[in-house]
Amino acid sequence: MSDLIYTKGLKKYFKTPRGMLHAVDDINLTIPAGKTLGVVGESGCGKSTLGRTMIRLIDATEGSVMFEGKDINTFNKKEMKEFCKEAQMIFQDPYSSINPRMSVAQLIAEPMIVCKTVSGKKELEERVKQLMDTVGLAPRFYYSYPHELDGGRRQRIGVARALALDPKFVVCDEPVSALDVSIQAQILNLLMDLQDQHQLAYMFITHDLSVVKHISHRIMVMYLGECIEYAETDELYENPLHPYTKALLNAIPIPQLGAKKNIETISGELKSPIEPAPGCRFAPRCPYAKPECMNEKIREIQITPTHKVACTLYY
Amino acid sequence: MANEKLLEIKDLHVVYHTDEDDVYAVNDLTLSLDKGQTLGLVGETGAGKTTTCLSILRLLPDKIGEVTGGSIRFNGKDILGISEEEMRDIRGQEIAMIFQDPMSSLNPVYTVGYQIAEALKYHSTEYKTEQEIEKRVEEMLALVGITPERKNDYPHQFSGGMKQRVVIAMALACDPKLLLADEPTTALDVTIQAQVLKLINELKDKLKTAVVLVTHDLGIVAETCDSVAVMYAGTVIEGGPIETIFGGENHHPYTVGLFGSIPNLKVKTKRLSPIEGLMPDPADLPKGCAFSPRCPKCMDICRTTEPPKVFEGEHMIKCHLFNMNKEVEA
Numbered sequence: 001m002s003d004l005i006y007t008k009g010l011k012k013y014f015k016t017p018r019g020m021l022h023a024v025d026d027i028n029l030t031i032p033a034g035k036t037l038g039v040v041g042e043s044g045c046g047k048s049t050l051g052r053t054m055i056r057l058i059d060a061t062e063g064s065v066m067f068e069g070k071d072i073n074t075f076n077k078k079e080m081k082e083f084c085k086e087a088q089m090i091f092q093d094p095y096s097s098i099n100p101r102m103s104v105a106q107l108i109a110e111p112m113i114v115c116k117t118v119s120g121k122k123e124l125e126e127r128v129k130q131l132m133d134t135v136g137l138a139p140r141f142y143y144s145y146p147h148e149l150d151g152g153r154r155q156r157i158g159v160a161r162a163l164a165l166d167p168k169f170v171v172c173d174e175p176v177s178a179l180d181v182s183i184q185a186q187i188l189n190l191l192m193d194l195q196d197q198h199q200l201a202y203m204f205i206t207h208d209l210s211v212v213k214h215i216s217h218r219i220m221v222m223y224l225g226e227c228i229e230y231a232e233t234d235e236l237y238e239n240p241l242h243p244y245t246k247a248l249l250n251a252i253p254i255p256q257l258g259a260k261k262n263i264e265t266i267s268g269e270l271k272s273p274i275e276p277a278p279g280c281r282f283a284p285r286c287p288y289a290k291p292e293c294m295n296e297k298i299r300e301i302q303i304t305p306t307h308k309v310a311c312t313l314y315y
Numbered sequence: 316m317a318n319e320k321l322l323e324i325k326d327l328h329v330v331y332h333t334d335e336d337d338v339y340a341v342n343d344l345t346l347s348l349d350k351g352q353t354l355g356l357v358g359e360t361g362a363g364k365t366t367t368c369l370s371i372l373r374l375l376p377d378k379i380g381e382v383t384g385g386s387i388r389f390n391g392k393d394i395l396g397i398s399e400e401e402m403r404d405i406r407g408q409e410i411a412m413i414f415q416d417p418m419s420s421l422n423p424v425y426t427v428g429y430q431i432a433e434a435l436k437y438h439s440t441e442y443k444t445e446q447e448i449e450k451r452v453e454e455m456l457a458l459v460g461i462t463p464e465r466k467n468d469y470p471h472q473f474s475g476g477m478k479q480r481v482v483i484a485m486a487l488a489c490d491p492k493l494l495l496a497d498e499p500t501t502a503l504d505v506t507i508q509a510q511v512l513k514l515i516n517e518l519k520d521k522l523k524t525a526v527v528l529v530t531h532d533l534g535i536v537a538e539t540c541d542s543v544a545v546m547y548a549g550t551v552i553e554g555g556p557i558e559t560i561f562g563g564e565n566h567h568p569y570t571v572g573l574f575g576s577i578p579n580l581k582v583k584t585k586r587l588s589p590i591e592g593l594m595p596d597p598a599d600l601p602k603g604c605a606f607s608p609r610c611p612k613c614m615d616i617c618r619t620t621e622p623p624k625v626f627e628g629e630h631m632i633k634c635h636l637f638n639m640n641k642e643v644e645a
Contacts, residue, residue: 042506042507150593152593180531181531181576183589184576184589185575185577185587188578188587189587189589192586207504209580210577214578214587247506251505251506251508253512253534253535253537253538255532255533255537255574255577256537256561257558267510
């Protein structure tokens with residue numbers, strides 16, 4: 001199985017007045033064609049920054065993102081434009097990520113006009129209609145403006161825009177978190193159908209562990225910029241190893257009576273990602289923290305061929 | 316003691332008058348809540364959950380929002396009939412509200428201590444002098460798990476979860492009998508959400524406060540509530556003790572749809588079964604049952620006649636399906 005996209009020691013630091021902010025720190029991941037990698041973590045853990053670095057919306061500080069064997073950070077302007085056709089993004093908020101002054105048809109046509117993938121008005125129009133059909137937008141919305149549509153339909157525009165160039169890889173940055181549950185399920189089903197039809201690879205960024213379980217093949221759990229656990233979906237849910245993963249799973253409310261008696265919580269909150277102390281970044285909140293957790297960088301331990309965890313408990 | 320009604324809403328109708336249309340936000344809503352109990356108000360955006368809370372506090376926008384029918388009784392008192400002055404005594408003192416977004420419900424230019432003290436100053440009959448108020452502020456901060464020394468900090472110095480704790484402290488400062496919590500954890504991360512829910516649960520037991528918990532998350536309801544009311548297009552379409560909603564056989568098709576839309580952690584499903592279509596426009600509600608255009612079990616009668624409330628003990632379903640004999644249903 002060839003990997004469509006993988007990263008090696010990917011880092012993204014931001015300069016702030018108080019020091020370097022480690023948004024993404026030494027991430028190694030691989031996504032094969034047609035598969036979904038779920039990236040989970042709380043707000044501020046660097047998931048969105050990672051997603052943006054993956055398609056070079058922002059440049060990486062260190063490390064590389066290899067797409068079909070080539071490092072995207074070395075691409076020049078022309079190569080970048082080619083890469084844009086292969087890798088697209090669906091943004092979080094369908095209310096602020098599309099231009100309110102463009103009609104549905106204009107919005108969906110825009111990427112194809114920018115990248116000059118179609119020739120002629122007629123072909124463009126046909127392609128737009130075809131895309132609207134793919135994402136389940138009725139033809140009567142062709143001339144509508146975003147404010148006339150609800151969140152679910154707007155997000156469908158976002159999906160159509162991302163698919164307009166027939167990409168191989170799509171970064172989905174919390175595509176359903178701004179939507180109601182019944183609409184959320186519609187969009188999730190759509191994304192999964194499209195994956196089957198077009199062999200898309202997704203990087204699915206979310207904080208919702210039940211959504212990510214539903215859609216992903218592999219899951220990466222992030223904490224303060226670092227990958228703390230990386231496993232096949234079933235393995236992760238059946239046998240979560242890192243104390244943070246366990247806490248996350250424990251914190252989800254389950255819509256079943258008596259599913260959980262006591263809500264067990266971890267105390268504290270995310271620490272600042274600016275100039276983090278060496279050692280495990282979760283240690284200050286971790287119930288199992290030991291002195292050695294604070295000392296050096298935590299190694300990743302390979303538990304099974306498909307399950308990695310970064311925790312001193314498994315040394 | 317246990318079965319004393321604290322809050323009783325009967326046939327409530329709320330209309331928003333906008334420039335173009337009249338928006339029917341709440342239609343024929345009936346609810347009741349016993350002392351010390353928690354009621355979960357579940358529904359999607361636009362179901363009228365927040366409007367219901369605002370009408371209980373009489374905080375609907377002036378001239379735009381209007382209660383056009385029904386009654387709200389709190390502790391035996393008719394809330395809609397009393398004067399604004401009497402209402403002000405109830406607000407904060409007896410009924411308090413936690414608003415959805417902790418980021419925007421605190422004033423950024425005052426310290427959190429000042430803001431909690433403000434609630435006491437205007438509403439409390441118990442804490443009058445400055446020292447009493449000061450002491451109470453520290454007590455409240457400690458209660459929600461914030462060190463009292465932080466009372467002189469400004470909201471921006473707190474994280475989202477901490478701000479929500481401050482808002483909870485503010486709401487509970489005057490020992491209200493009823494707490495309206497409008498999506499108190501929606502803006503928070505899961506681990507922080509768990510902390511806040513645990514806090515609300517503990518405080519509820521400690522202070523014997525009744526809670527109306529507005530949420531769209533059925534998981535939260537299962538973990539915290541005693542009874543549930545599922546809202547759709549401004550009315551309760553199914554309600555009752557929590558066991559009847561999460562267990563039992565008969566459910567409103569919308570409730571079934573809501574459960575089908577949630578990816579379940581325990582069971583592996585290939586596809587989710589969402590509810591097709593969208594919430595109706597409250598300015599232009601369909602005739603008959605408001606859910607009928609989206610309902611997989613829609614019958615002819617649903618499109619013409621409003622469904623009656625069918626009771627099975629305390630479990631209420633507002634649907635034609637259950638109005639008939641069992642044979643027809645099958």
